[in-house]
Amino acid sequence: MELTFNTKLKGTIALTDSFQLTKTLREDNSLYKFIWARKGTVTIDVDHQLITLQENDIISLTNLHHLEIKESEGDYMILLFNSNFYCIYGNDHEVSCSGFLFNGTSRIMHFRLSEEEKATCEAIITSLQSEFQVNDNLKEEMLRILLKHFIIHATRVARKNLHITPDMEESFNSVRRFYVLVDQHFKEKKQVQDYADMLCKSPKTLSHLLSLYNLPSPLKVIHQRVEAEAKRLLLYSEMTAKEIAHLLGFEDQASFSRFFKKVSGESITQYKRQLKESGKIDN
Template identity: 50%
Template sequence: MTHYYTNSLKGIILLTNNLPAVLAGHKTNDLYKFIWIQEGKATLVVDHVEKTLGKDEFISLSPLHDIKIKKAEGKYIGLLFNSEFYSIYKHDEEVSCNGLLFNGTSRIVNMQLPEITIRQLYEVIDKMRDEFLLNDSLEGEMLRLLLKRFIILCTRLAREHFSDSQKKESGFDIIRQYSILVDKHFKEKKRVADYAEMLHRSPKTLSNIFASYQLPSPLRIIHERIITEAKRLLLKSPASVKEIATILGFEHVCTFSRFFKHIMGENISDYRRRNSK
């Protein structure tokens, strides 16, 4: 069953156990997505990469991620919403999930839910179902509050997943802000020094912070964002390699080609031909 709510500002929130039907019947490239496997397992294809999730695993996807359900054995829940319903940018101080749960790279947040979080999320989902059925003038606001609680619970879990109690919150927030800035500026800014300046830190300090959380280097984060966008454009748009190089901020197509082969280990034409099949 799929529960659906939309408001006069084109805000949308969906709760479903039938994602293929939702993906086929709705324009979903503007939707943020949570997928929670409750029983059994499911095989997803995210940005042309196959991923299998087991019981009580969940992933969060931004509107940029292309997703298909290849196989589902058991039960799962999909919670989808757009920025018109709840803007994670506008409410970043409330939920602090931007750049953590949602980013533009293929580094997808995939976590196992502990028992306490499972109980809390079930409680939120049950209350959401009740609100979808009420259909009164306060339905939208109640759904927004419940979605906010759902996001906060997932954000807390993600923070615990990537850090520990001995590390300062400020370091984690710098990593999150760095990811947000890379998402926004990767086409024109490709040096760690550019982002370090915006964050009022030195490149070395940023590298040390990322290393302390056992994360890829700040430069690798930039490269991953560029290459993820390159793959999306190569596979989802008719643009030429030269046009894509320009879109991504490369002055010369040969520079883009060398960068792509260095990161991916194969040239652009081979990658496009192999994945287009």
């Protein structure tokens, strides 16, 4: 099954249970994704890291993450959309998911549905499937409403998994804002103080906020974002290490190489050799 709707302004929303067979969706690098293992298990490759989803697991990926379905022993569903169809940043006041369900680090949001939560997801997906078949001038907005419903439900489930209570709303919004700022500025700002200043907080307070939700330290979040971008560029672009170093805001290739080895545990040369030997990049 593949259901797709495109707007006149290049907005896209799609629903599929056969992503690996859908070239158009696989090659569209503008799409945000929810992957839901509905029955059995599904093994996926996200930026060449294997993840096995158990029944009723959901993960959310940004348009930056590269997704492949490696093996499916059951049924899965993927809901996809781009910013032209629904902008999660511009409409954060509606769904409160930016920097939480979706951010550019390698730390992927992963949660499991209860039976009640599963029933809600099933109802939304069923409504989406029906709406894709409608042909009138209300279709676009109805699909957008249902997408928002799914995002809000996913946000609530993920918050529940992190034990976020109403009295923690303000502090959690600061954490989300921090992740958004890192996505926006990681190339030129790599110090915790930079982000603490933008949030009008001290570095110590920012560290405390992240620790409340068992998240990495602010410096590690920044480093994870830079590392994720570096690895994506090494994997999916033809840029040299020198060009990547410049793009990511390092003074020179040597400082980038030192950073990469420190955060990944291997040199750029070792990383690329490993990718070539595994066939993940061309020789």
